[in-house]
Amino acid sequence: MPSRLESITQQRLEKLQRLRDSGIDPYPHRYRRTHTVQQAVALFERTERAGRLPQRRLALAGRIAASRDMGKACFVDIRDGTGKIQVYFRLDVLGAQSYSLAKELDLGDIIGVKGHLFRTRSGELTLEAQELHMLAKSLQPLPEKWHGLVDVEKRYRQRYLDLISNPQSREVFHKRSQIIAAMRRFLHDQGFIEVETPVLQPAAGGAAAQPFITHHHALDQDLYLRIATELHLKRLIIGGFDKVYEIGRIFRNEGISTKHNPEFTTLESYQAYADYHDVMRMVETMVSAIAQEVLGTTQVSFGEVTIELAPPWPRKSLREEIEERCGLDFLAYEDPASLRRAMLEIGVEVEETASPSHLVDKLISSLVEPNLMQPTFLLDYPVEMSPLAKRTPYNPRLVERFEAFAAGMEIANAFTELNDPLEQRERFQMQERWRTQLGDQEAERVDEDFLLALEYGMPPTGGLGVGIDRLVMLLTGQQSIREVILFPQLKSKPPF
């Protein structure tokens, strides 16, 4: 006995053969449509308002999303990239031969139809087809029309089915595109130029993370996929591009969760002669401008809460914020071991081998981050966890760095960039010591090539990193990063 799947496919294959036998190419090379669905609707509504009867014959094309067969007439809904419209086939209009083709249509087939528009008795705008062409025969059944595709794994593995059957999913990715376009416009209007820097690097730096490793055969050399775009963009500031940005994919060889995908997209921007206060103003202005442009509002819903993105966002000292949350002043501890003991007392456990940079980070991620629903800037981080940022004038143990939080997520990270090449070398060396002594695989390495660039002189600079995927989550109300990445990373499955 053939399986269920094979028998369906067999039925479709027989239909396919019948099409070919009757001289119809089921996969023609092109179809000249005159209008998209959206354009057709707009055209009809214009003529309707002008009190005229639409005369013009239109050619539309799309995938069959539903069909209602009435015997000697039938209705199908077709969908293209712009919308859905009903098509009406009549035996007496179409003729026996074309009508028999219409009767053979399956949900999922892609067709072209030519005819004119009218309104049915119930007022639905409909194209009465005088011609019908098969543009691509579908051999697989589509998910159910009413519930759509629900199976989460299938939605991610076969995203095209998700997009065909779930309008909400189409909407999220459409918005993602608009968000990134709005971001580019904003940066362009501010005088930033967009650049591209290498993904393949001899050493991965610019962030605390483990890289993916690969190998170049011709060079016979190991290369790393970038974990940040930071160090190359600063080289461009040194090169005299005063405002640069890159929107690009970066790769981190770490865990996967609702907030983490191994490859994700960041915006990094660098502005000469600016500090982190200037960058703060830019972030709050940019995010609210994007929301206004794409969503038409600066208020977004996220789970149970409504988030107001209009500037100004509150600025709070990281040190005071942590002290408010748990009574612990991280500056009161001179060495990592005593801070670690104090954290243990308030129930925050950290591994024995954790490097100093991990300690405060742990306090932030467990106590602060989940509680910051409204957009908030936290300012001035410990120097140990920010090897690329400049110290504050008022306390050498802190750097001019901020992170922006919203919806319980970190969405941006920025600092006044360290431009003293000798101090930068010392900071790298401190990181290198953690790597060798504490086994901190995420510590920065001494990057001689970057240090050489710094030695030529980098102007005072404000730098910024924004997690685009998380920003899209925030603006579309999605609770999982997989809902805003078209093809999220999943474990491979054995073939069917």
Place this chain on the structure above:
RNA sequence: GGGCCGUUAGCUCAGGGGUAGAGCACCUGACUUUUAAUCAGGGUGUCGAAGGUUCGAAUCCUUCACGGCCUACCA
């Protein structure tokens, strides 16, 4: 990595020791303005996989695979 939950027809889901079920989709027939079309008929399946318990396993047990959520690490 740890914990909990899930995997049954193409899709959405019931069924929890005794012949494999429903709706949609699909197939056959009727119907020339339907729209979750309607009406009559048809079940198309490796119950995620492999072992085990049992007279008998979709159901109970073990292991494994994949996924979801929480947790740990990171952004």
